[in-house]
Amino acid sequence: MQFATLDPSAGYTTIINTYEVEPGRADALLNLLARATAETIRFLPGFVSASFHVNFDRTQIVNYAQWTNREAIAAARVNAAVAAQINEAAKIAKSFNPIPYELRHTVLADRV
């Protein structure tokens, strides 16, 4: 098995997308996002990884996604299949807010 790695020297763009959700719908949203990523998004040019998180009161789902650059993200958003999946997610979530970031620096534990 391979893991997503956070490498500041890679020059990727990280999109952190925070979805607000009713706690009872958190699993449904997680499943939808994971399936859409596995079936469609992971094959798109420039996609690197997506990692799905839930907070402890189950009111937020966060997708920490890496892409090679912002142009690849813009192209993905106008892909018809992806646009349909965004619409599906928007029906389950109360809101979502994707913000692009640059990874600047990582510090690891002393013992790692």
Place this chain on the structure above:
Amino acid sequence: MQFATLDPSAGYTTIINTYEVEPGRADALLNLLARATAETIRFLPGFVSASFHVNFDRTQIVNYAQWTNREAIAAARVNAAVAAQINEAAKIAKSFNPIPYELRHTVLADRV
């Protein structure tokens, strides 16, 4: 060099801490957080990694931090040196909002 890795099976707690900042102070905040982590936090029990991001308009700094569990995070927050560093960061940032998450699932690109 080693990188932070995102492993859903590790059972870590991820803290995503979003700092709102004046664009002109983004680098000062990044430097403060990186230094505090390198000098103090990385030696604390349960700390795994911290990765610092900046958005493209430089109004947000995000620390994506992994800890072995929530108890380790609670213990870190009452450490005197950490508390002092949090106070320093609070003077530079307009606000900050640490939220703990569980990493549930990762999808990698088809070509990885």
